[in-house]
Amino acid sequence: MDERAGQRAGRQPQPAAAESWLGRRLEVRVEAIAHGGHCVARSAGRVVFVRHALPGETVLAEVTEDRGGSFCRADAVEIRTASPDRVSRPCPYAHPGGCGGCDFQHVSLPGQRALKAAVVAEQLSRLAGLERAVTVQPLDDGDGLGWRRRVRFAVGPAGELGLRAHRSHRVVPLSHCPIGAPGVGDARALQSDWPGLAELEVAVDDRGEVVELAHRSRPARPRRDSRGRHGGNRRPARPVLSTEQLSGPPALRYAVAGREFTVHPAGFWQTHPQAAEVFTATVLRAASARPGERVLDLYAGSGLFTAALASAVTSTGRVLGLEAEPTAVADAGANLADQPWAAVRRATVSAATVQAATGDLSADGVDIVVLDPPRSGAGREVLSAILAAGPRVVIYVACDPAALARDVRIALDAGWQLDELSAFDAFPMTHHVECIAVLRPLWNRS
Template identity: 50%
Template sequence: MTGTLRWTDRVLELEVGPVAHGGHCVARHEGRVVFVRHALPGERVHAVVTEDGGGTFCRADAVAVLEPSPQRVEPVCPWARPGGCGGCDLQHARSDAQRELKAAVLAEQLRRLAGLDREVPVEALPGGQLGWRTRVRLAVDDLGRAGLRAHRSHDVLPIADCPLTPVGVLPPVLERRHRPGAEIEVVVDADGIVHAPGTTAGPVVARAAGREWLLSPGTFWQVHPALADTLATVVGEWAAVPAGGTAWDLFGGAGLFASVLAEQVGPDGRVVVVEAARQSVADGQRALADLTWIDWRSGRVEDALAGLADRPDVVVADPPRRGLGRDLVAAIAQREPDRVVHVACDPAALARDVALFAEHGYPLRELRAFDAFPMTHHMECVALLGRA
């Protein structure tokens, strides 16, 4: 293999292999790995190479399917195609097949990074495959037109709508002109009110775990309307903090999990929330003002842990996509909690963290996965790690 080899724009005939993390499948051609989008395992396709850095692999889009998989369906969106939107990776697969593909990715990451042979089904959430996305970020091109970005590109596609969002939400925003180069967040809250540029709506209403939050613009909340309640239920069941106990809620956002943990420990207990986004902390403090035994800490988790002197019974962690990493896993394990509940949106980062916790005597006890992002390769997982 020479370092100067370039296949960009070349059309390859490929036998498509297994699904891989990232929304593509793996094929091989002339000794090189080809990551193919818009294909399914077992298919034979013509694929055009879209990126080639000259190394051991390149990227390609399937532009013609010569032998289709029985799991293949026609995408519902015209932009879910080669050269189209970067958001949907799996619109060409049946809904059950999408979950099977995600489960295969999760199992492969656990084997490769954590040395675990574990099959975990990816569970569907209520609401179906379309209309679930209550939060979407649009980009604006040089002409002021809002749209979605193309796959692995800064190019803005001037779409007319997106079927993943509730019907009627995006067209009014897409029809207007906006400041070139801007980014726009469109949110549909729990009352069905649309929050977007040009609207006069108040705070974003969110409800979960039997409570209500009034969120400021930009405050993080789960995109799928059923996910917050689902996660709160699982985290509560697995945390099981004793009355009067201590729980840490790391990367706690506006306090979704803290609300559940605080109810478990009661007024004689303590819940410490650590969150870097000050606005999220402020929103959480307002929403959970009655739970006075929640101790809110605004700052980086890495910095805040040094100032926490007590031993927690349970640690709940919901880090960003990159996961916890070696240093944070070690810092948590050193405090010797009985259990750690790890919420993760990236299976590779989760598998790495699972392996790290096992090194510190916290093997994986339970694991659930949810199809919180239908039509895409993303999923949400919750892992329970307990002292050996």
């Protein structure tokens, strides 16, 4: 179940409460896990989204947010009947009212993966109409700590570094972050105050090189609302952040499948140390690319999948990536310098840019499409353009199971099938899960 489904379910038994439940304590029986890191419970006909709980438990839940309507939010502050998957939290900050960065510190690693598998399966069932057993695979045999190679620490009122509480701007000061990789979770910056900054970002690469990036708020121009064209009101815009590198090398370096990639210090790279290697191997296996084939790589970033696919199709083929971020495009150019039959073009992914890229690759369409969209997914227009290009396989790397399920439904309606689905625990201790879906047309294309 996800939050919106829970809200709909909560509307049916009886009308919403007339007065706020904020601060009220409720003894509830915890039901299923919901997409977003909380579980579903019910009280007096309302849905209660409970954090720090597990399915099957009986807990005392304190309401932390109630905006009226059919649901409210709460934290489990006392466990009356515990799940067998409950463990002691390894992080001293992961408790009700504490850091909001992790959702599952109180859950065993096998239990975390089972919860994530249940969420993926439920989203596919509800949004795509597919009943499918899901297994979430670990990326390593570790304890779920010390893996996160990039963290954006928030800065508190007195300049102290920390992370924000759940659904709050309140900064919880930290002396260390247990899921942070060496150099990040124990960053020296955590021992200092940083007045004047909005955030301080710390990242580390494969060589152990650490960068620090300062993010400062600066005012933005007010934006006109829809009435502004006719002299109406201007609405305030959110402040924007300016970024300055404080320390570290000019580029971070990562090795995958025998190749070294350089990435701008503020650029995107998979944060789990094993993720890029495992995802690349999974994509290549699903693609089964052959020499001479044409490949489209969407949301290509610094060229991780582009380079691997270029090696597979050899110089007789072509790979074209699309990426909107200019620094990532520049990184990709350096990373693909020895593969002139591959390139990443600066472009926002849209139906029009997908169609243009398809035409540039071949008049006959493309053979393979790989996409790694943001959390919002690809959407109907982009996915329809991908399918219209006529590939024999589409490989969809997804960081949000709800967005993936919605896009899979679009493909199913267009005559495609979900041929394979792999799910990976790339973000231990959090509710996030990475999926790689392999879509193939129902008709044969050799």
